[in-house]
Amino acid sequence: MILAVVFANVEGNILIERFHGVPVEERLHWRSFLVKLGADNFKGVKNEELLVACHKSVHIVYTVFGDVSIFIAGKEEYDELALSEVIFVITSAVKDVCGKRPSERRFLDKYGKICLCLDEIVWKGYLESTEKDRIKRLVRLKPPTEF
Structure with a gap:
């Protein structure tokens, strides 16, 4: 299960966070x-x-992406290799939404669309979609034309 997807700025302020299966009282710790x-x-x-880390049998993959840092934590079947694929899909989607590597301002300007992308990529703690075109199509909020 993917436990957390967290975006932070260079000062360490949280921009977006998604927790799955993590009790509320543990979220501050994470x-x-x-x-x-x-x-x-x-x-x-x-x-x-x-970059890769491990803490309490939880695997963590993280990176700097423009002015934003991205952290993904997972356990069980989501080891470092699986999380590296998840982070690649997320950075690719954010790059598409922002047009390039995001500055903090551009990231916050596109906040809603980035949240929609995250919801399409990771759903209830599991990798849902990795196809760039499908994610773009679903984020447009238009009914699908093909089935």
Whole structure:
């Protein structure tokens, strides 16, 4: 299960978060842990270079993407390899929505569409869609023309 998808800015403020199967009382711990993990390890990291960590049998893959950092935590079948595919799909969708690597301002301007993309990619803790064209089509909020 994908436990968390978290976007943060360079100061460590959370921009978007999605938790699945994580009790409310544990979410603050995960937020602070992920942001601290990024602050400790992002120095000198190139854009879209994947970093990997493990904490309490939870696998974490994270990266810097423009002015935004992305963290994905998963357990069981979502190991580092599966999470790296998830983060690739998410960065690709965000790049499509923003037109390029996002600055914080551009990211927040496209906030609604990015949230829709996230919901199409990860649904209830599981990878739902990886096809770029399908995600674009579903985010347009128009009825499907082909079945």
